[in-house]
Amino acid sequence: MGNFIGKSVKRREDARFLKGAGKYTDDIKLPKMTQAAFVRSPYAHARILKVDTSAALKASGVVAVYTSNDQCGDYGVPCGWQVNFKNGETMREPKHPLLAKDKIRHLGEAVAIVIAESLELARDAAELVEVDYEELAAVTNPREAMKSGAPQVHDEWKDNAAFDWCIGNDRAEVEAALSAAHHVTEMEFRNQRLAPNAIEPRSYIADYDVNGDKWTLYTSTQNPHLIRLLLCAFALGIPEHKVRVVSHDVGGGFGSKIYHYTEEALLTWVSREIGRPVKWTSDRSEAFLTDAHGRDHMVTSKMGFDKEGKIVAHLTDEYCGMGAYLSTFAPAIPTYLHGTLFQGVYTTPLIHLNVTAPFTHTVPVDAYRGAGRPEATYLLERILSKAASEMNMDQAEIRFKNFIPPFDGITQPGYQTQVALQYDSGNYEATLKRGLEMLGYEDFRKEQQEARKNGKLLGVGISTYIEGCGIAPSAVVGALGARAGLYEVGHVRVQPTGKVSVFTGAHSHGQGHETVFAQFVADKLGIAMDDVEIVHGDTDQVAFGMGTYGSRSLAVGGSAIIKSIDKVLEKGAKIAAHKLEAAEEDLEYADGKWTVKGTDKSVSFGDVSLTAYVPHDYPEGLEPGLDFSSFYDPSNFTYPFGAHIAVVEVCKDTGKVDLKRFVACDDVGNVMNPMIVDGQIHGGVVQGIGQALLEEVVYDEAGQMINGSYMDYAMPRADDLPMIETDRTTTPCPHNPLGVKGAGEAGAIGSTPAVVNAVVDAVAHLGVTDIQMPLTPQRVWKAMQN
Amino acid sequence: MNITLTINGKVYAHDIAPRLSLSQYLREVLDLTGTHIGCDTSGCGACTITLNGDAVKSCTILAVQADGCEITTIEGMANGIEMHPIQEAFKEHHGLQCGFCTPGMVMTAADILKNNAHPTEKEIREGLKGNFCRCTGYHNIVKSIQHAAEKING
Numbered sequence: 001m002g003n004f005i006g007k008s009v010k011r012r013e014d015a016r017f018l019k020g021a022g023k024y025t026d027d028i029k030l031p032k033m034t035q036a037a038f039v040r041s042p043y044a045h046a047r048i049l050k051v052d053t054s055a056a057l058k059a060s061g062v063v064a065v066y067t068s069n070d071q072c073g074d075y076g077v078p079c080g081w082q083v084n085f086k087n088g089e090t091m092r093e094p095k096h097p098l099l100a101k102d103k104i105r106h107l108g109e110a111v112a113i114v115i116a117e118s119l120e121l122a123r124d125a126a127e128l129v130e131v132d133y134e135e136l137a138a139v140t141n142p143r144e145a146m147k148s149g150a151p152q153v154h155d156e157w158k159d160n161a162a163f164d165w166c167i168g169n170d171r172a173e174v175e176a177a178l179s180a181a182h183h184v185t186e187m188e189f190r191n192q193r194l195a196p197n198a199i200e201p202r203s204y205i206a207d208y209d210v211n212g213d214k215w216t217l218y219t220s221t222q223n224p225h226l227i228r229l230l231l232c233a234f235a236l237g238i239p240e241h242k243v244r245v246v247s248h249d250v251g252g253g254f255g256s257k258i259y260h261y262t263e264e265a266l267l268t269w270v271s272r273e274i275g276r277p278v279k280w281t282s283d284r285s286e287a288f289l290t291d292a293h294g295r296d297h298m299v300t301s302k303m304g305f306d307k308e309g310k311i312v313a314h315l316t317d318e319y320c321g322m323g324a325y326l327s328t329f330a331p332a333i334p335t336y337l338h339g340t341l342f343q344g345v346y347t348t349p350l351i352h353l354n355v356t357a358p359f360t361h362t363v364p365v366d367a368y369r370g371a372g373r374p375e376a377t378y379l380l381e382r383i384l385s386k387a388a389s390e391m392n393m394d395q396a397e398i399r400f401k402n403f404i405p406p407f408d409g410i411t412q413p414g415y416q417t418q419v420a421l422q423y424d425s426g427n428y429e430a431t432l433k434r435g436l437e438m439l440g441y442e443d444f445r446k447e448q449q450e451a452r453k454n455g456k457l458l459g460v461g462i463s464t465y466i467e468g469c470g471i472a473p474s475a476v477v478g479a480l481g482a483r484a485g486l487y488e489v490g491h492v493r494v495q496p497t498g499k500v501s502v503f504t505g506a507h508s509h510g511q512g513h514e515t516v517f518a519q520f521v522a523d524k525l526g527i528a529m530d531d532v533e534i535v536h537g538d539t540d541q542v543a544f545g546m547g548t549y550g551s552r553s554l555a556v557g558g559s560a561i562i563k564s565i566d567k568v569l570e571k572g573a574k575i576a577a578h579k580l581e582a583a584e585e586d587l588e589y590a591d592g593k594w595t596v597k598g599t600d601k602s603v604s605f606g607d608v609s610l611t612a613y614v615p616h617d618y619p620e621g622l623e624p625g626l627d628f629s630s631f632y633d634p635s636n637f638t639y640p641f642g643a644h645i646a647v648v649e650v651c652k653d654t655g656k657v658d659l660k661r662f663v664a665c666d667d668v669g670n671v672m673n674p675m676i677v678d679g680q681i682h683g684g685v686v687q688g689i690g691q692a693l694l695e696e697v698v699y700d701e702a703g704q705m706i707n708g709s710y711m712d713y714a715m716p717r718a719d720d721l722p723m724i725e726t727d728r729t730t731t732p733c734p735h736n737p738l739g740v741k742g743a744g745e746a747g748a749i750g751s752t753p754a755v756v757n758a759v760v761d762a763v764a765h766l767g768v769t770d771i772q773m774p775l776t777p778q779r780v781w782k783a784m785q786n
Numbered sequence: 787m788n789i790t791l792t793i794n795g796k797v798y799a800h801d802i803a804p805r806l807s808l809s810q811y812l813r814e815v816l817d818l819t820g821t822h823i824g825c826d827t828s829g830c831g832a833c834t835i836t837l838n839g840d841a842v843k844s845c846t847i848l849a850v851q852a853d854g855c856e857i858t859t860i861e862g863m864a865n866g867i868e869m870h871p872i873q874e875a876f877k878e879h880h881g882l883q884c885g886f887c888t889p890g891m892v893m894t895a896a897d898i899l900k901n902n903a904h905p906t907e908k909e910i911r912e913g914l915k916g917n918f919c920r921c922t923g924y925h926n927i928v929k930s931i932q933h934a935a936e937k938i939n940g
Contacts, residue, residue, distance in 0.1 A: 010877055017885025018873040018892065020820015020860035027819035120805065199824040199832055199920050200886040251822070251886025252920050284825035510884030510921045675880050679926055683883065686923030710829025710918070718914035718924040723907070747923075 002523030008675035009529070011515045013508075016249075023248040025203035025220045026281045033205065034063050036267060036280040037122035039112040039129045040289065041104040044140070044361040044703020045151060046133040048102055048111065055128040056114055061121035064274050065129065067112045068101035072269045077260050078234035079326035080226075082481040083163045083335050083357075091163045094154045094359075096325035098235075098266040104133065105153055105324035106363050107703055108289025113266060115278055138361035138703035142321035143298045145358035153324055153359035160358040162322045163331060167339035168351040168419050177313035177350050181304030185387035191375045192773050193296040193321070193697040194690075195713060196368045198509075200251020201282040202291065204264050206271035216244045217268055222253040222507050223547030226484065227260050228539050230328070235265035243268075247537040250509035254687070255367035256291045257509065258549045259328035263290075288708035293697055294368020296321035297334060297375050303383045309393050309401050313350040314342065316379065320357045323364035330366045331357065336480045337468070337550075338372030343417035344380040345428040345466045345641055346402040351418045361703045367549060369687050369748040373467040381463040381753035382770070389764055395462045395757065396436060403428045403464075409734035414636075421468060423639045424741075427667070430729045432464050435643035435665040438727055444647065452765070457650040458660075459762025462643065463754035469742040470555030470638030470733070487633035488552070489544045490560030492521070492568055494626035496613035498606030500525065503535045503629075505545015506557030511744065512676045513553060517561060519672055520738065524565045526592035527605060543629055551640070551742025554672065555733065560632035562737040567628035572608045578619040579603045579611060638733045638741040642666035644685070644750035646758040655781025657693055657759055663725045664750065669733040669741030677743045682724045684747020690716045691748075692755035694774050714774075789853040793818070794862030804850050808842075809833040811849035812859060820860035820889045824918065831917030834890035834897075835859045841897035843916070860889035863896070872896055872934040881930030883921035890917050895931045903939035907932065 016022050053065040066072055076095040084091050100109045112129050116122035137151040144150055145160040153160050168174070178184055205218040215238070221227050224245040232240040250257060263280055270278050282290065301316040320334035339353040370377075388398040404415050409425035416422050444460055451458045471477075474485035491503035502521055506513060518532040525532075535541050548557070569589055576594035577584040580601055587594045595602040611618065612626040647661040664681055671677050694714035698706050707713045732739030752773070759775050760768055768783045790799040793816065800815060812818040812835070821844055824830035828846040835844045836858045863870040872895050875881065882888040891914070898905055898913035905913065910931045911924070919927060 011880065013885070014877040014882060015869070017882055017888050018860075018869060018876055019864050020818070020889045022820075022885045024819075024822070024886065026823075027813075029817070120803070197918075197920055198884075198886075199830055199918055200822070200884070201824065249885060251824075252884040254920065284827065284830075512883070679880050679883060679922060682923035682925040683921045684923075686925075687920070709827050710825045711827045715918060715920070716923070717918070718928065719908075719911040721911070721924060723928070724923060724925050 004519035004529060005523045005672055007673065009515055009519055009673055011512050012518065013512065013514045024200055024251055025205060025218045028205055028218055030205065030207055030277040033277040033279055034115050034117060034274065035119040035122045036278050037114050037126040038110045039114065039126050039131065040108045040110050041100065041133070043104055043133055043135045044107045045136040045138040046104040047136065048100060048104060049132040049134055051111060052130040053112060056125040059125040059128055061117040062125045063115040063117065065112060065114050066270065068097060068099040072098050072266055073101055075235055075265060075269065077262050077265055078230055079330065080328045080483050081332040082483065083165055083331040085163050086166060091331060092157050092161065093326055096262065098262045106361055107705055108286065108363065110262065113270065115270060115274060140360050140362050140699040140703050142296060142319035142358050142360055145360045146319060146356055151361065153361060162326060162357045162359055164356045165335045166352065166354045168342065168353055171352045174313045174315045174350045174352040178302055178304040178315060181312050182307040183305045183391055184302050185383055185390055186302050187383050187386060187770065188300045189770065189772055191295045191297040191299060191378055194294045194368055194695050195288055195697050196254040196256035196291060196294060197715060198252030198254055198256055201284060201287045202257065202261065203281040204267050205277055205279040206267040207277035208271040208275065210275055214242045214244070215268055215271065216246060217264065218246045219264055220250050220257055221247045222250065222257045222509055222549055224507065224537055224539050225505060225545045226547055227264060230260040231265055231268060235260065236269055244540045247507065253509045254369045255294065255371055255549060258547065259292055259366055284710060285708055288705060288713065290363060292327045292364050292366035294365065295375060296365050299379055301379055301383055303387060305387060305391065309391055309398050311346055311348045311402050314348050316353045318353070318355050320355055321360045321362065321365055322357050323362045324359060325364050327364035327366035330364060331481065333367050333372045338376050340419050340421050341373050341376040341466065341468060342419050345404055345426065345464050347404055348418065362699055369684065370467065370745040373745065374688065374749045374752060377463065377465040377749050378753045381465065382756060385462065385757040386769060389769065396432065396441065399432060399462065399464050400429060408731070421637065424636055425731050425734050426639060426641055427729060427731050428464060428641055431641060431665045431667055432643040434727055434729060435645050435663050438663045438665060438725055439645050439661065455652065457652055457762040459648050459650065459758040461646045461754045461757025461761055463750050463757065464643045465750040466639055466641040467745060467749050468637040468639055469551035469745060470634055471550030471552045472637055473635060474633050484546070485633065486546055487631050488546055488556040488560045489542065489629065489631055490557060490564050491543055491629035492561060492564035494568055494609045496610050498531065498609040500527065500532045501535060502532060502561055503542040504557050504561060505542055505547065506553040507536050507548040511548065511553055516554065516673050516676055517558065520558065521561060521565065524562065525605060526590060551744040554738060554740045555638045555736050555742050556632060556634055558738050558740065559634065559736045560630050563630035563632050564628040567630065568626055571626060572605065574619050574622055575608045575611050576603045635735050638669065640666065640668045640741040640743065640746050642746060642750055644754040646754040648755065648758040648762055650759060650762045650780060652784065655777040655784060657775055657780060659689065659722055659755065661722055661725065664747065665727045665729065666746050667729045667731050668743040668746060670730065670739035671728065672740065678726050680743040681726050681747045684745060685724050685751040686716050686721060688748040688751030689721065689755055692752045692773055692775060696774050787850050789850055791852050791855050791857060793857045794859060802849055804848065806849045807845055808847050808849045808852050809844040812844060818859050818861050822886055822889060824886065829918070831894060832887050832890040834893040834917065836893060836897065841894050860892060863892060871937045875930040875934035875937060879926050879930040879933055881922065881927045887917060887919045891919065891927055895934060898931060899935055899938060904935055
């Protein structure tokens with residue numbers, strides 16, 4: 001196809017990161033910059049009786065102290081998605097204040113902000129702010145939150161529900177099919193709460209320039225334009241054209257840096273009050289307490305089968321915790337990014353999901369790598385393997401029996417699910433066949449039997465997932481409650497010398513856009529990669545954008561750039577035709593030049609670019625310049641899929657799980673850079689393994705987080721893991737120009753149930769049918785004893 | 787308190803507060819912002835530097851404790867525009883994504899290879915267990931260090 005597409009081109013961004021020359025927000029120092037520290041609540045639920053800032057105000061180096069009694073107390077951050085109750089009642093949307101007023105609703109909620117000449121002085125003075133609290137009973141478990149008499153998070157409503165919702169077929173019809181089913185498998189579990197834990201803590205610098213009456217907000221976000229929009233239009237009511245949002249290098253996001261956080265808005269307000277720049281960088285403890293968490297679903301589910309093992313119906317009820325306030329995308333996660341994936345890769349004819357989403361006295365929950373789709377996949381893949389075990393079938397066999405047959409979405413139509421979506425293209429059995437081959441499944445089963453005779457507990461777990469990404473068609477998400485469009489902007493500016501600057505609204509925080517985007521731009525234009533620069537993360541440079549999440553950068557952002565490239569080539573052809581004195585239709589474009597077909601007469605991209613800016617001898621009526629911007633709004637989501645297989649050994653004495661092998665065969669559509677796709681899969685897989693074996697945010701009954709540090713919250717370390725074995729099948733996306741589907745979340749979606757299925761498989765002969773995540777040695781050991 | 791120390795071959799003398807951590811001293815006083823801070827409990831390893839030849843988490847010691855020491859930070863690894871073989875190997879084998887943990891990983895890798903010219907995969911993984919990476923799943927970091935060992939030690 002070209003010189004770069006499909007090649008493992010080494011990353012252009014690496015040199016600066018490897019030399020310590022990356023420019024993360026906390027690395028920036030501005031003249032006269034002040035530092036902020038927060039006074040945060042030590043209680044999850046409390047009345048604020050009194051806040052005394054007088055001692056802090058007198059402390060050395062203090063510039064200002066603000067509480068909700070100041071003007072900032074009037075402001076709050078908005079939610080970007082509205083999901084109304086099933087009965088039509090509007091979603092309950094409490095004010096999410098920048099600083100708590102009267103009442104605390106989660107541990108770590110900010111009560112005051114202290115601004116000082118240095119971080120140390122700001123923290124010293126924050127210690128001097130005296131707050132009198134009256135502690136109240138808290139509720140942290142989403143199911144408990146819906147019981148009558150549960151502590152109320154927001155007093156203005158009669159119970160804790162933010163909304164409820166359902167999707168799929170008529171519930172009575174699904175229940176009837178379950179009653180008539182040959183076999184019904186039931187599960188009840190909690191898809192536990194996780195802390196995303198990007199290694200770079202959130203960091204913001206707000207800089208108000210009084211002379212220009214203009215703000216600059218440096219922020220560690222995945223989403224600079226949306227932050228500007230929410231900040232200006234909803235949080236503070238300041239003019240959007242006077243705010244520049246900059247996010248240079250960002251040290252990981254995984255969802256947690258999509259949202260507009262209270263600290264961003266508060267610092268922006270503070271900077272104008274004090275007339276100086278102000279910086280705040282979260283420490284890790286604050287990150288645990290205030291970064292949006294992920295998951296937190298309590299699930300009850302039944303799946304019915306006929307005697308052949310084909311699924312006949314699936315019914316699920318969930319309580320999905322929202323936390324104390326509605327974060328930016330929160331209502332979309334357990335609904336439109338979750339219920340719509342309940343078809344999985346199977347032909348299930350009847351599906352019903354009912355969701356109740358309560359407020360709890362915890363930090364808000366929002367999208368975390370996969371966002372709703374890992375939760376759907378975990379349920380489907382666990383209940384299917386449990387059913388296989390109950391019906392004495394093999395885990396692979398039950399999947400092959402239920403797969404949707406292959407379809408390419410071009411000669412065969414897309415697959416219409418029972419839960420609203422239409423899949424674009426898929427060949428699900430191919431990934432599982434390849435995965436089983438990579439593993440040597442038959443041989444493993446023999447090895448497992450032998451091992452068991454020797455008292456060794458080996459297990460294998462399969463998961464075949466699908467996800468919806470390339471988010472998203474604006475009209476569709478608008479109809480589903482989104483308060484924004486989810487298109488992307490791609491701007492291609494050809495400079496007079498033929499060098500190309502590309503401005504994208506997508507945002508790289510590890511994905512390698514500077515390399516991958518340049519690969520396809522260079523190929524499409526037939527020029528060198530060195531002649532292409534990718535610019536992102538600055539609202540003054542990039543016209544607009546919707547940022548990076550939901551594996552959307554290439555599928556949506558890349559497509560927008562392709563649209564602009566098409567416009568460049570179309571206009572370039574007019575100029576070339578004029579220069580070659582030929583008709584446009586007689587020209588062909590390849591290798592960076594327009595050639596008159598069947599001749600050696602040609603003109604280069606560089607010559608045409610120069611002519612566009614020096615239009616002395618130029619087509620009549622044509623505007624000078626070669627500079628196009630496009631919005632691309634996708635016609636559908638994209639649907640990557642794959643098969644993940646884990647092999648574990650469980651220590652029979654301690655319950656410790658040793659992950660021996662992990663095999664992933666994914667299909668992410670066309671691949672621009674295999675090295676980078678593999679890297680995305682490795683990282684996602686390991687985050688999913690983290691959920692299966694190690695990670696859980698634990699709040700006690702009073703709402704105290706009892707594992708809010710790296711000494712207490714277990715995440716995968718290098719010595720917990722084997723090498724990840726990857727391969728791919730390729731089923732192109734039929735509805736975007738690059739045929740790409742997205743790879744950022746796939747690993748985290750497929751891997752979790754594969755690992756849990758493997759552990760349960762290893763101990764199934766001891767009567768174990770399920771173990772609650774994370775599968776700590778204690779839990780596995782206890783399960784074996786019972 | 788007055789301290790004098792050598793960092794990346796250059797001698798620095800400063801009068802600093804006793805409570806200033808070495809990581810903050812590097813970042814705030816010397817503008818050596820390649821040393822990153824990802825936690826406050828020595829759990830993440832993003833702040834790893836070498837101090838008198840050994841890998842140390844610079845958030846966990848005070849700058850005054852480093853008085854008289856020789857320190858290398860990530861900024862001292864490359865020779866001008868020419869990257870250190872470990873840095874080259876990370877680039878060649880995609881051993882980094884967002885780049886935030888990377889300086890700590892490179893400094894830890896240097897320590898692993900200083901003490902063990904030909905580490906096994908298991909030894910590399912054990913050597914890395916004080917450093918979190920949330921992007922790569924460690925797969926390509928391990929590969930990078932294996933290749934760096936070959937390049938440096940043959």
